Amino acid sequence: EAQVTQNPRYLITVTGKKLTVTCSQNMNHEYMSWYRQDPGLGLRQIYYSMNVEVTDKGDVPEGYKVSRKEKRNFPLILESPSPNQTSLYFCASSSGPNTEAFFGQGTRLTVV
Amino acid sequence: AQSVTQLGSHVSVSEGALVLLRCNYSSSVPPYLFWYVQYPNQGLQLLLKYTSAATLVKGINGFEAEFKKSETSFHLTKPSAHMSDAAEYFCAVKAGNMLTFGGGTRLMVKP
Numbered sequence: 149e150a151q152v153t154q155n156p157r158y159l160i161t162v163t164g165k166k167l168t169v170t171c172s173q174n175m176n177h178e179y180m181s182w183y184r185q186d187p188g189l190g191l192r193q194i195y196y197s198m199n200v201e202v203t204d205k206g207d208v209p210e211g212y213k214v215s216r217k218e219k220r221n222f223p224l225i226l227e228s229p230s231p232n233q234t235s236l237y238f239c240a241s242s243s244g245p246n247t248e249a250f251f252g253q254g255t256r257l258t259v260v
Numbered sequence: 261a262q263s264v265t266q267l268g269s270h271v272s273v274s275e276g277a278l279v280l281l282r283c284n285y286s287s288s289v290p291p292y293l294f295w296y297v298q299y300p301n302q303g304l305q306l307l308l309k310y311t312s313a314a315t316l317v318k319g320i321n322g323f324e325a326e327f328k329k330s331e332t333s334f335h336l337t338k339p340s341a342h343m344s345d346a347a348e349y350f351c352a353v354k355a356g357n358m359l360t361f362g363g364g365t366r367l368m369v370k371p
Contacts, residue, residue, distance in 0.1 A: 152303075181359065188269060190350055190361035191304075198357060206358070238303060246292040246311070246354055251303035 150175045154239050154252035161229055161259055169224045169255050171239030179242045180222040181206070181249065182214065184235040191238065197222055198245075229259040262287040262353050266362035274370045279323075279338040281365045283351030286332060292354040293334045295325055298364075299347045307349070310334060321345070341369050 152173045161167050173180065181196040183206075193206030197216040211233055213225040222241075226233060236256050240249040267282040285291060292311050296304040308319025315327045325336045334351060346369045351362040 179357070183361075188363050190264075190266075190363045191352075192361070193359060196357055204357065207360075240304075240359075245357055248294060248306045248309055249304075249359060251296075251305075253303045254301075 150250070152239055152241055152250050152252040154237075154255050157253060157255060159255060159257050161257070163230055163259055164228050167226050167229060167257075169226075169237060169239075169257070171222045171224065171252060172220050173222075173239075173241040173250070174220065175241060175243070175250065176219065177241035177243050177250075178219070179245065179249075180216065181240045181242075182212070182222070182224045183238045183240065184208065184233075185238060185254075186235055194224070194237075229257075231259050233257065234259050262291065262355050262358065262360050264351050264353050264360055264362035266349075266351055266365050268365055269363060270366045270368065272368040272370060273341045275343055276340050279336070279341045279345065279367065281336040281349050281351075281367065283325075283334045283336065283362060284332055285334060285351070285353045287353055287355050289355045293325075293327060294352045294354065294359075295319065295323070295334075295336050296350045296352060296361075297347050298350065304350065307336070341367075343369050343371065345369055 182194040183191040195214040197203045239252040242249045295307040310327045
């Protein structure tokens, strides 16, 4: 089954404790992205990647890092999480720049 | 730069009534437009997409949307609402590598 898998689905952490949210896709897609969803703001793009070792900033990259060492994986790293990063995070992948994106189930992160 | 505006963060309709969810966009290049639906505690699922082939686009679950370049709009409609349509709907525009979403519209369906 074609899918985008995120882990964990739920995470509660404390301010400053580094964390990683994993994302993996099995569709051999070149494009992968991370979004955060906040009420009234829709989804905002954090980072995206066009291929292995190629990443770029989206609209809200501050406080986040990504890496793309393998085509299927695109982890999101928060080196020093802060409460304003409490949000619902989605990973997505697509086969090309203007094709539909397939989304993971989301990761609800709470930073206290 | 591109942006998406969804008019109405909440829309309530009666079961069987017309559903109309509004979306206006701005884009400096010819856009690709999408509507996604999000059910509670789930990710986003594609409803339909406009990729310049036809201005009236039919999607899943009886939804359709019409691209109107002169109005920079891509409104989503369904002739008859069903209780299972209750969800949050997002309009999105993609140009190049950037996918930009509107703020979302929560659709409520009354029995």
